[in-house]
Amino acid sequence: MRRLVVLLPLLFFAVLAGIFALGLNRDPSLIPSQLIGKPLPPFDLPAIDSGNPGLASRDFRARPMLLNMFASWCVSCRVEHPLLLDLHGRGVPIAGIDWQDKAAAAAKYLKDNGDPYARVGLDESGRTGIDLGITGVPETFVVDKHGRVRYKQIGPIQTADWENTIRPLMDRLRTEP
């Protein structure tokens, strides 16, 4: 019994070291979204060109959708773009917000690289992005049929993210009342 008491500080140290080791392996740049489970903040954004409708928060209804934050100047958005085009081809509804960008640049970006979006809103000032709590682009929200945010992906969606996390969630959200 006395032996065990002597070992207590060592045990205490081991537990602390374990907690710190776990903490060191977490990515500090991943800030958890404040919006999970909450409705999208209201926004009503203009279109990037006359051929497309703009995007408002009330457009998220009747079916679960992806809300992809992008910009024409964003390099990792270009990495993600082929996957978005692929999802669009498979009938996944994707809305886009063009963040801190110029309408003409975004229109050219979508003309050159293909347009995976059902609707695109232009957030030139970036205020809607700040209301959504984004720290950069790309970030992608999964929004359910009631306009509530259910998940946020920070950084480009990889095939594994889609297959393991987002696709199962979208399937589940479709069957939800």
Added chain:
Amino acid sequence: MKRLFFFLMLATLALTRPVLAVLPDEQLADPKLEARARAISQELRCVVCQNQTIDDSDAPLAHDLRVIVRERLEAGDSDGQVKAYVVHRYGSYVLLKPPLEPATILLWFGPLIVLLAGAVGGAIYLIRRRSHDAKALNADEEMELSRLMGEGQP
């Protein structure tokens, strides 16, 4: 010569100005409001560069947040309301001074708990040792002691 060189080096230091991330066009005309904006900005963490305040950071998002802080102040918000506006969007993560809430109880009181545990442990140890010291010698020990004491005398 060396001295003069050293003096000149110090003198050039006096000519420099601290570099501010806060650009002149961001600053408010009202010095009182601007002072409050600076104080609030120094408590808000830049969400892009992690451990810089938005007051120190050159990141575009930090610039946007500085402008928002000033807009809210001009709209008549209190300091608390301005901070709440940012926390509502980015979470208490952005506060460099962690608030007292369920998730931070261990952070705030952990050191106190460890200190108390150490004090209690130390007190128990001291009390035990004292009671051990105070134990009277039995008859055999008394005899042995007086024999040893006696041996030492000439």
